[in-house]
Amino acid sequence: MATVIEHAHGHPAHEGEHYVPLEYKEKDDSLKVFGFWLFLTQDMVLFACLFATFVVLRTHTGNGPDSESLFDVKGFIEETFILLTSSFTGGISTFYMRKKRAIGTVVWLLITAALGAAFVSLEITEFLHYISIGATMQTSAFLSAFFTLVGTHGAHVSVGIIWMLSIVIQILRRGITPALSRKVFIVNLYWHFLDVVWVFIFTVVYMMGVIH
Amino acid sequence: MSNDHDTPQITKTFHQEKFPWQGIFGYILSLVLTAFSLWFGLAHAAQYGVILYVIMGLAIMQIFVQMFMFMHVTETDEGFPWQSLGLVSGLVFVAAIVIMSIWIMTFGAGVS
Amino acid sequence: MPPSHLSHWGLLITGDPLIYGADASIALASIAIVYVLTKYKKWKWLWDEWLTTVDHKKIGIMYLIAAILMLFRAGTDAELMRTQLALPNLHFLGPEHYDQIFTTHGTVMLLFMAMPFIFALMNIAVPLQIGARDVAFPYLNAISFWLFFFAAMLINISFVIGGSPDAGWTSYAPLAGSTFDPGPGENFYLMSLEITGIGSIGTGINFLATILKMRAPGMSLMKMPLFSWSIVATSILILYAFPALTVVLALLLIDRVAGAHFFTITAGGNPMMYINMFWIWGHPEVYILILPAFGVFSEIVSTFSRKTIFGYKSMVFSLLLISLISYFVWAHHFFTMGADASVNSFFAIASMLVGIPTGVKIFNWLFTMFRGRIRMKMPMLWTIAFIPCFTMGGMTGVMLAAAPADYQYHNSYFLIAHFHQVLIGGTLFGMLAAMYYWWPKVFGFLLDERWAKWAFWMFNIGFYVCFEPQYVLGLMGMQRRMYTYPSGLGWTDLNFISTIGAFIMGLGFIFLVWDIIYSIRHGERDLTGDPWDGRTLEWSLPSPAPHYNFAVIPHVTQLDQWWELKQQGRQDELRPKASDIRPIHMPKNSGKPFLFGLAFFVVGVGFVFEWYAVAVIGFLGVGALLLARSFEAHPDYHIPVDEVVHTETALGRL
Known part of the structure; x- marks a missing residue:
């Protein structure tokens, strides 16, 4: 940004004494990390609204099935552990990025994306199953809210996968630059955030749905 | 700054x-x-x-x-890690939206 | 829905002379724009200087122009409504047409006039006030503008293509659901607000990051001008409120186009949930609209009284307190839903509490003026007009906040009068005050005071004539959104007076526009950069500021730095010295934000008419642009020292 050179008083803000990760070395990149945090706070409110809608409507099943008869415990446990693991592997890719090790970063990002893809495919299978037994978005308010909340999360994960792959391609071309390390850091922030959202979907939608 | x-x-x-x-x-x-x-x-x-x-x-x-x-979440290159304050206040608003929506939409019955 | 006198020819609306008039004026305006651009060979200039710009000052100007155009558009709606209501049993507008007009009036005024006006001021003033060279994310800033711009296009074409939305600016379900409101009209509302809402979130993120992370060295938060503080409070509210709008509109859209049951009255849907979530956004939104005006007034009162603001810390604290409390008052918009006493009491008390920090601000402004050497320039006139007007609006607001009494006022003209009094008397007066205040900084000349005074008096007198009778009409039982009324209820005189007031306000608007046109040629040129004897950093720069703003970033030691330096005769300290100038890092212009807006426009059209192939094409465009940006290697450049030195010398600053 406009301020890089002057705001840092003509030299990079951090030289020598303290360890500063690459993604914070340029003012421009550290600003973007901060901006992304702000994006996450608004995304948090967005999911809060979807959760509020779901909680208000979760018993409004109309003539459709309720959550207890619909959810498959084994299915959502699998989804949960896959996503928790992918959050961990994403964290490891940040670790390698901070060591400036391109191959490690790329490999762990690819593992994370692959776990994400496994998660999304499980979720699609789950959705298709519900639709096949006539439990669609049009069936009841509960199902409208269910598909929208869980689907919005799934859409976020899908976008994250494409994003990770685009970063992998960029690292393979350019190596670990300050801009790319910032991108790795940010995509992983996004990924951990989605993991937290999923923990709440797991708790509020699935667990509360099958406990009576 | x-x-x-x-x-x-x-x-x-x-x-x-x-x-x-x-x-x-x-x-x-x-x-x-x-x-x-x-x-x-x-x-x-x-x-x-x-x-x-x-x-x-x-x-x-x-x-x-x-x-x-x-x-x-506490990392910052300079000054105060504002994102942690943002997240905490965000969580307050998140709780407000969810809890108060339930409260309002159950016409107060969810609390009393 | 009453039988329609409007009909369709394909997607075009036919059967009404007003709409033919709109068709003709849109066609003529488009032809005129293309003709002028082609004749004077300005296409390249338009693209290079404006459509691809990432400069906050130019983006601010584009927001300002759009806001004034939209003020005209939605103001025309208001005049049409007041004409229809001037006398009982008129048939100037049919019922369906009237519904469309009050819907677009409210929607355009709030989302496409007030919001861009505020964004204009944020862009124009904030980076200059805090000593920054641009906002934190200039590229995102351009995206925000183009999302707003194309969303405004989308809602404005609805009038002639496909039909305008007609379920009110709040678009309550189930009325706005597909059962009671088929056709594309309502989709225009949903998609255009969705798109501009995303842009607004971008702006909130951008300015919060800018102010928290990019202040000039030494400018701690408590040495920051109050307008910038008000933008902190506003941005926080945007961040926490706009996602609720995004969600509630998306859910209603899913109901309408995919047959879901969030807000229907069958299959377990709950329309009250729409209202609940709409106001989770809607109430903070009115504070998003008023807080920047509070910031503006603080700057103006201090400058034109030649005194430091009274109670700076309490001003900051009250801003933050208002934004916090405003998040916990939303249910006062639907006291009549019938929630139990605990809910209504909580929200009634919270609503009344907002009056306390607001009162603190009013008194602080008055104390600042007290024993000040007040200069009655245009910004100050609008500020002084604001104080009684907004105070009255605030007091009627406290009346509305009393939950039991609200059962009487709810959805009556009393409410209409109240919110026009706070939104016009607060937000619009504030925006106009700010326009006169920062105009010379942006354009390098002052707006002529004589014509401005005509605009001021017409608008103010018209305002009271128009809206005060409406309080009485409300108490007499007149409900909002009635397209006509029978004679013999005693409403006729007051309605007629109100209509006269609306036309006086219209005259005020004409004077305002004439003042701008007149001043372009005859307005006093601002050669000093400091026409008002200002206090904050933006007045230390030439008018208009060079595109990099500050050749050398200033060091700040106190509040009102520029004023204090002038008092001590040290203003040269804020002039750049050639030896201090370094190459300046700036973002490159880019055509992608414009294309990004266009791609979202395509998405919008796709959903409005439920042409999903078109929506998919739009989304692919959005995705492609995101990836293209990500793969871009060098989105920035450096201005060499020579060029900065050259520019500053030409400005007489070296």
Whole structure:
């Protein structure tokens, strides 16, 4: 940004004494990390609204099935552990990025994306199953809210996968630059955030749905 | 910016690990919390109301696991780590939206 | 829905002379624009200087122009409504047409006039006030503008193509659901607000990051001008409120186009949930609209009284307190839903509490003026007009906040009068005050005071004549959104007076526009950069500021730095010295934000008419642009020292 050179008083803000990760070395990149945090706070409110809608409507099943008869415990446990693991592997890719090790970063990002893809495919299978037994978005308010909340999360994960792959391609071309390390850091922030959202979907939608 | 006298100076927030202990610890913690939630809920270890509070509490703990073990929420290159304040106030608003919506939409019955 | 006198020819609306008039004026305006651009060979200039710009000052100007155009558009709606209501049993507008016009009036005024006006001021003033060279994310800033711009296009074409939305600016379900409101009209509302809402979130993120992370060295938060503080409070509210709008509109859209049951009255849907979530956004939104005006007034009162603001810390604290409390008052918009006493009491008390920090601000402004050497320039006139007007609006607001009494006022003209009094008397007066205040900084000349005074008096007198009778009409039982009324209820005189007031306000608007046109040629040129004897950093720069703003970033030691330096005769300290100038890092212009807006426009059209192939094409465009940006290697450049030195010398600053 406009301020890089002057705001840092003509030299990079951090030289020598303290360890500063690459993604914070340029003012421009550290600003973007901060901006992304702000994006996450608004995304948090967005999911809060979807959760509020779901909680208000979760018993409004109309003539459709309720959550207890619909959810498959084994299915959502699998989804949960896959996503928790992918959050961990994403964290490891940040670790390698901070060591400036391109191959490690790329490999762990690819593992994370692959776990994400496994998660999304499980979720699609789950959705298709519900639709096949006539439990669609049009069936009841509960199902409208269910598909929208869980689907919005799934859409976020899908976008994250494409994003990770685009970063992998960029690292393979350019190596670990300050801009790319910032991108790795940010995509992983996004990924951990989605993991937290999923923990709440797991708790509020699935667990509360099958406990009576 | 960097001469911000009124806000607390937090520097040296970065530390470098030789091995990703923090991540592994976070991962184990998240697995344990999830497993406990599953067991406590599915075994119907308590009354419905108690189960709800316990598994919600466990979910809230997972927020902090992700934030501190993976998201490095307190890191900042200069000045105050504003994102942590943003997240905390965000959580307040999130709670307001969800709890007060339930309160309003159950016409007060959800609380009284 | 009453039988329609409007009909369709394909997608075009036919059967009404007003709409033919709109068709003709849109066609003529488009032809005129293309003709002028082609004749004077200005296409390249338009693209290079404006459509691809990432400069906050130019983006601010584009927001300002759009806001004034939209003020005209929605103001025309208002005049049409007041004409229809001037006398009982008129048939100037049919019922369906009237519904469309009050819907677009409210929607355009709030989302496409007030919001861009505020964004214009944020862009124009904030980076200059805090000593920054641009906002934190200039590229995102351009995206925000083009999302707003194309969303405004989308809602404005609805009038002639496909039909305007007609379920009110709040678009309550189930009325706005597909059962009671088929056709594309309502989709225009949903998609255009969705798109501009995303842009607004971008702006909130951008300015919060800018102010928290990019202040000049030494400018701690408590040495920051109050307008910038008000933008902090506003941005926080945007961040936490706009996602609720995004969600509620998306859910209603899913109901309408995919047959879901969030807000229907069958299959378990709950229309009250729409209202609940709409106001989770809607109430913070009115504070998003008023807080920047509070910031503006603080700057103006201090400058034109030649005194430091009274109670700076309490001003900051009250801003933050208002933004916090405003998040916990939303249910006062639907006291009549019938929630139990605990809910209504909580929200009634919270609503009344907002009056306290607001009162603190009013008194602080008055104390600042007290014993000040007040200069009655245009910004100050609008500020002085604001104080009684907004105070009255605030007091009627406290009346509405009394939940039991609200059962009487709810949805009556009392409410209409109240919110026009706070939104016009607060937000619009504030925006106009700010326009006169920062105009010379942006354009390098002052707006002529004589014509401005005509605009001021017409608008103010018209305002009271128009809206005060409406309080009485409300108490007499007149409900909002009635397209006509029978004679013999005693409403006729007051309605007629109100209509006269609306036309006096219209005259005020004409004078305002004439003042701008007149001043372009005859307005006093601002050669000093400091026409008002200002206090904050933006007045230390030439008018208009060079595109990099500050050749050398200033060091700040106190509040009102520029004023204090002038008092001590040290203003040269803020002039750049050639030896201090370094190459300046700036973002490159880019055509992608414009294309990004266009791609979202395509998405919008796709959903409005439920042409999903078109929506998919739009989304692919959005995705492609995101990836293209990500792969871009060098989105920035450096201005060499020579060029900066050259520019500054030409400005007489070296």
